[in-house]
Amino acid sequence: MTDKELQELLKKMSLKEKVNQMLQVTGGFFDGHQVAMGPMKEKGFSDENVALAGSVIGSMGAEKLKKIQKEYMENHPHKIPLLFMMDVINGFKTIFPIPLAQGATFEPELSERCAAAAAKEASVSGLHVTFAPMVDLVRDARWGRVMESTGEDPYLNCLFSEAMVKGFQGEDLKEPYHVAACVKHFAGYGAPTAGRDYNTVELSKHTLKEFYLPSYKAGIDAGAAMVMTSFNTIEGIPATGNKWLMRDVLRDEMGFDGVLISDWAAIEEIIYHGYCADRKEAAVRAAKAGVDIDMMTGIYSENMCSLVEEGVISESLIDESVYRILELKNKLGLFENPYKDADEEKEKELILCQEHRNLAREAARKSFVLLKNDSVLPLKKWKNTAVIGPYVDNRNLMGAWSFIGETKDTATLREAMTERGFAQEVTFCQGSPILDPGMKLEGFTETQGQEVSQEECEKMLQEAVKAAKDAETVILAVGEDRLQSGEATSNANIQIPAIQMELVRRVSQVNDKVIVVLFSGRPLDIREISEKAQAVLQVWMPGTEGARAIVDVLTGEYNPTGKLPMSFPYCVGQVPVHYNEYSTGRPHVPGKDKDRFRSKYLDIPNAPLYPFGFGLSYTRFAVSPIELSHETMNKNETIQAVVKVKNVGEVKGTETVQLYIHDVAASVVRPVKELKNFCKVTLEPGEEQTVTFMITEKDLQFLTENDRWESEPGEFEVFVGTDSSVVNCAKFVLVK
Numbered sequence: 001m002t003d004k005e006l007q008e009l010l011k012k013m014s015l016k017e018k019v020n021q022m023l024q025v026t027g028g029f030f031d032g033h034q035v036a037m038g039p040m041k042e043k044g045f046s047d048e049n050v051a052l053a054g055s056v057i058g059s060m061g062a063e064k065l066k067k068i069q070k071e072y073m074e075n076h077p078h079k080i081p082l083l084f085m086m087d088v089i090n091g092f093k094t095i096f097p098i099p100l101a102q103g104a105t106f107e108p109e110l111s112e113r114c115a116a117a118a119a120k121e122a123s124v125s126g127l128h129v130t131f132a133p134m135v136d137l138v139r140d141a142r143w144g145r146v147m148e149s150t151g152e153d154p155y156l157n158c159l160f161s162e163a164m165v166k167g168f169q170g171e172d173l174k175e176p177y178h179v180a181a182c183v184k185h186f187a188g189y190g191a192p193t194a195g196r197d198y199n200t201v202e203l204s205k206h207t208l209k210e211f212y213l214p215s216y217k218a219g220i221d222a223g224a225a226m227v228m229t230s231f232n233t234i235e236g237i238p239a240t241g242n243k244w245l246m247r248d249v250l251r252d253e254m255g256f257d258g259v260l261i262s263d264w265a266a267i268e269e270i271i272y273h274g275y276c277a278d279r280k281e282a283a284v285r286a287a288k289a290g291v292d293i294d295m296m297t298g299i300y301s302e303n304m305c306s307l308v309e310e311g312v313i314s315e316s317l318i319d320e321s322v323y324r325i326l327e328l329k330n331k332l333g334l335f336e337n338p339y340k341d342a343d344e345e346k347e348k349e350l351i352l353c354q355e356h357r358n359l360a361r362e363a364a365r366k367s368f369v370l371l372k373n374d375s376v377l378p379l380k381k382w383k384n385t386a387v388i389g390p391y392v393d394n395r396n397l398m399g400a401w402s403f404i405g406e407t408k409d410t411a412t413l414r415e416a417m418t419e420r421g422f423a424q425e426v427t428f429c430q431g432s433p434i435l436d437p438g439m440k441l442e443g444f445t446e447t448q449g450q451e452v453s454q455e456e457c458e459k460m461l462q463e464a465v466k467a468a469k470d471a472e473t474v475i476l477a478v479g480e481d482r483l484q485s486g487e488a489t490s491n492a493n494i495q496i497p498a499i500q501m502e503l504v505r506r507v508s509q510v511n512d513k514v515i516v517v518l519f520s521g522r523p524l525d526i527r528e529i530s531e532k533a534q535a536v537l538q539v540w541m542p543g544t545e546g547a548r549a550i551v552d553v554l555t556g557e558y559n560p561t562g563k564l565p566m567s568f569p570y571c572v573g574q575v576p577v578h579y580n581e582y583s584t585g586r587p588h589v590p591g592k593d594k595d596r597f598r599s600k601y602l603d604i605p606n607a608p609l610y611p612f613g614f615g616l617s618y619t620r621f622a623v624s625p626i627e628l629s630h631e632t633m634n635k636n637e638t639i640q641a642v643v644k645v646k647n648v649g650e651v652k653g654t655e656t657v658q659l660y661i662h663d664v665a666a667s668v669v670r671p672v673k674e675l676k677n678f679c680k681v682t683l684e685p686g687e688e689q690t691v692t693f694m695i696t697e698k699d700l701q702f703l704t705e706n707d708r709w710e711s712e713p714g715e716f717e718v719f720v721g722t723d724s725s726v727v728n729c730a731k732f733v734l735v736k
């Protein structure tokens with residue numbers, strides 16, 4: 001349709017038809033599983049409104065969605081097609097590593113490929129929109145949704161945000177195999193007080209704009225078709241009703257002109273926040289903030305017509321929202337082809353195809369972070385190895401947001417090792433249940449419980465001790481259950497379940513060659529694990545091909561390259577901890593403090609256990625001192641920062657060389673370091689390569705006291721190294 005035709009369509013629609021384009025309901029209303037009565041009626045859903053709804057959440061399958069679309073359009077007065085939307089976060093049926101693991105690859109282009117593959121599988125299954133990427137900056141490992149983000153650094157998050165949007169959407173949404181992306185959760189959802197999900201967010205406007213907004217903007221600048229509101233307040237006003245945030249910032253400053261959708265029932269929740277007295281007021285607040293789609297409440301449907309008739313809301317506000325929704329349908333080509341890519345044959349051909357599996361395995365391998373290795377990895381001799389832990393036979397390696405992926409499609413560690421011919425040489429045993437006795441977890445589509453009795457636990461532990469005693473090497477496959485990270489999974493204690501810690505303790509008492517393969521959706525407190533194990537490989541939630549990828553790394557077939565996208569705290573008391581902190585007026589430099597009145601703890605170090613950007617290899621790299629092309633630069637010049645990187649180990653490997661900048665004095669204090677660039681180098685043993693970074697004025701810009709992104713003259717420090725604790729430093733001056 002042309003814009004003119006869209007405008008004409010809008011003019012033909014009645015107010016009720018327009019208002020219900022702003023309604024999103026679950027597909028159950030259209031396939032007989034849900035009816036607009038009882039509890040659903042109380043939520044404001046009526047048959048009449050549902051029959052005019054503009055979009056559907058949570059249904060999939062080519063045959064099913066084509067049937068829904070056909071029946072819906074036959075009954076719609078203007079034959080306007082439905083939009084089908086779903087959370088395709090880290091894969092559709094082929095599940096890739098969770099986004100935090102993808103962040104650890106430091107390879108945004110890899111995530112672009114993963115998103116494109118996910119879009120292909122989702123689109124042939126009838127979907128038009130995914131509620132991804134989640135680009136919330138995170139600093140607090142108590143918040144379970146860190147697993148959906150790409151970490152604590154604004155620069156890295158911007159690169160992944162852009163890459164994922166491009167991967168999902170491609171160049172043209174009308175083309176096959178693309179889905180519209182939805183940048184979420186706008187804004188600042190990743191900073192809930194005390195790491196407790198849905199809790200208050202207390203950020204200054206400066207901090208919000210400087211650290212949290214850039215990754216949303218990167219996704220919007222990459223063309224994201226949709227943005228989702230966040231559950232939290234910003235400056236005491238719920239985002240979903242926050243005019244300043246949604247009109248002044250999102251629309252005017254960031255230039256977003258796509259569809260703004262509420263998070264699940266978030267329009268109703270602005271009542272519970274204490275921001276609106278009733279549903280009618282919630283409708284007004286959300287509409288005036290510019291929320292176009294009401295996800296899963298009937299508040300818009302039941303109130304908007306009367307609000308327009310009473311003159312409280314102008315119809316032009318409705319038209320603005322409805323036009324954006326129609327535009328999105330038009331961008332997807334749905335007026336010409338309401339079924340878009342839905343195709344049962346293509347589903348069979350593309351879903352879980354070998355190409356996607358290979359990509360999932362590549363992404364998993366590259367996401368693993370080697371945190372410790374006392375020369376025990378790679379494991380050359382598998383004979384007489386005991387593989388112990390609740391992840392030996394656990395098929396669920398996909399993370400909490402992969403309820404479309406199926407465990408039947410995922411190999412276990414035991415199967416992956418058996419495929420490689422290790423079964424004869426290796427003994428396997430569970431060692432412990434994954435959860436502590438009595439622990440219950442709920443996912444979106446299933447629950448997880450621990451029914452094993454204390455006696456049975458003791459029996460499992462003793463079996464593990466025996467296996468460990470008899471073995472030369474132990475691989476301990478332990479970690480969080482997949483449902484221990486994700487939405488509504490905040491934890492005050494960020495360690496693996498106690499029963500598994502008992503397993504680690506007992507096994508390490510009887511064997512001095514313990515390799516821990518650690519599964520988690522978040523950074524954990526792993527002090528004791530690190531102390532007791534000779535090697536620690538962080539594998540996150542690695543997806544459908546994760547187990548095979550783990551074996552690729554343990555054998556040395558793939559030399560690990562992952563780098564931490566989020567600091568691993570020394571302990572939960574240190575949280576939130578992040579590398580790009582401010583100096584404070586009393587910076588603490590271990591061992592150099594003159595007095596005790598410094599910004600530090602009495603009982604733990606300031607430094608995290610493992611810092612942002614950290615990750616070992618099976619080889620070692622040396623980075624030379626930095627050479628700068630100039631000692632000064634003005635705003636339209638550049639400076640080259642040059643280092644030599646050498647592989648000083650015995651095997652080929654890849655290092656991610658990172659460049660950080662510190663603005664020594666500025667009108668607003670600056671972080672002690674800020675990642676501004678990185679470069680991967682692959683070197684043979686003994687090989688050396690020159691790495692040159694171009695530093696531009698743009699790299700020096702920040703949100704100044706004038707509330708503008710600009711640089712300021714003065715001294716800058718440049719750090720180049722292999723993680724954020726780097727001390728290799730050079731200085732230059734930006735002159736006027």
Ligand code: GLC
Nearest residue numbers: 057087131184185263264487
């Ligand atoms: C959830 C999440 C959001 C998701 C939405 C739809 O509550 O906050 O990320 O996209 O509901 O499932």
